[in-house]
Amino acid sequence: MASLGALSAASDRDVLAADEAPNPWFDPSYVTDNWDTIVGHLGQHVRLTVGAVLLGALIALPLALLARRTRLLSGPVLGLSSVVYTIPSLAMFSLLAPVTGPLSATTVLLGLTLYTLVILVRNFLAGLASVPADVREAARGMGYGSARLFLRVDLPLALPAFMAGLRIATVSTVALVTVGVITGNGGLGQLIVGGFNANFYRAEIVTGAVGCVLLALIADVLLAGVERLLTPWTRAARA
Numbered sequence: 353m354a355s356l357g358a359l360s361a362a363s364d365r366d367v368l369a370a371d372e373a374p375n376p377w378f379d380p381s382y383v384t385d386n387w388d389t390i391v392g393h394l395g396q397h398v399r400l401t402v403g404a405v406l407l408g409a410l411i412a413l414p415l416a417l418l419a420r421r422t423r424l425l426s427g428p429v430l431g432l433s434s435v436v437y438t439i440p441s442l443a444m445f446s447l448l449a450p451v452t453g454p455l456s457a458t459t460v461l462l463g464l465t466l467y468t469l470v471i472l473v474r475n476f477l478a479g480l481a482s483v484p485a486d487v488r489e490a491a492r493g494m495g496y497g498s499a500r501l502f503l504r505v506d507l508p509l510a511l512p513a514f515m516a517g518l519r520i521a522t523v524s525t526v527a528l529v530t531v532g533v534i535t536g537n538g539g540l541g542q543l544i545v546g547g548f549n550a551n552f553y554r555a556e557i558v559t560g561a562v563g564c565v566l567l568a569l570i571a572d573v574l575l576a577g578v579e580r581l582l583t584p585w586t587r588a589a590r591a
Contacts (some may be wrong), residue, residue, distance in 0.1 A: 370380035378443065386556075394563060396457070397539025400532065401525045401571070402462050408468030408521060409476075416476035417502075429473060442533040460532035468521045468526055475517025479510030480484075492581075508583075515548035515579035519572055526568040540564050 353564040383390065415433075421424040439447070444463045445455055483506050489503045507514075530541025538545070543560030547553040 357367060375554050377554045377558050384553040385553025390540075390559060391564070393540050393542050393560075394567070396528050396537065397526070397541075397564070397567060400461055400464060400529045400537070400539060401522060401567075402456065403521050403584070404464035404468055404529075405467040405518060406526050407461070408472050409518065411465070412469055412472035412476050412517075415473050416480055419473075419477050420480045421577060431475070433473045436466050440526075442534060444535060452478075454460070455535035457532075457534045457535075457537040458494045459533055460529070460537045464525055464528055464532075466566045468525060471521040471524060472517050475513050475520070476510070479517075480506060482513060501532055509552040511583055513578065515575065515582070517576045519579075522575060529563065540567070 374523040378567065412433075415429050419429045441463065442468070445459050448459050448462050449455060452462060487509070488505060491501050496504065529539045530544065532538035533541045533545045536542070540560045543556050543563070547556030547558075547560065550556060
């Protein structure tokens with residue numbers, strides 16, 4: 353009787369194992385069946401990334417100009433941007449909630465913008481500092497005002513450093529967008545968390561993770577192409 357019971361239990365285990373739903377890491381059917389959902393999260397991921405980097409650049413450039421003009425402010429500006437980057441995302445969103453209201457995509461956007469400053473301010477300041485002083489003095493001697501000096505001299509010479517900062521900030525922000533899942537606005541991060549919540553659904557997790565990696569690579573390649581178009585003299589120098 354005991355042996356019959358053991359055989360029966362083993363048979364039940366075999367049936368359960370055979371009936372268990374497959375859970376592959378890569379499942380094209382998941383992508384095709386959930387394409388609209390994936391595209392929606394991807395669109396949000398792109399909007400948050402682009403918005404954060406653009407807003408960060410608009411804030412970082414005046415700060416870098418101010419830090420270059422007044423050397424005493426250079427340390428505090430760089431230090432403050434570094435301190436902001438060390439604030440955990442949950443604490444950051446909590447601090448921003450009184451300003452933005454209920455946790456939303458706007459809260460995530462402002463938090464990501466603040467996180468970009470540690471990269472953008474440093475690279476923008478480094479680019480501006482790399483402009484030779486004698487070149488700026490020569491431009492002033494030719495009658496260049498402050499605006500013209502920046503647009504015709506500072507900006508072209510500092511552009512490689514600016515673009516390097518934008519590339520790093522963009523790739524970093526693509527990864528950081530996923531922390532927005534705390535508020536329900538995490539872009540492709542929603543797929544990763546959704547996969548864990550759905551009894552470790554591997555296909556959904558991998559789709560979100562691979563999507564983030566591909567998005568970061570595509571963004572970096574596009575920005576590298578923009579840099580190449582805007583700085584043809586650097587190609588000539590290499591040649």
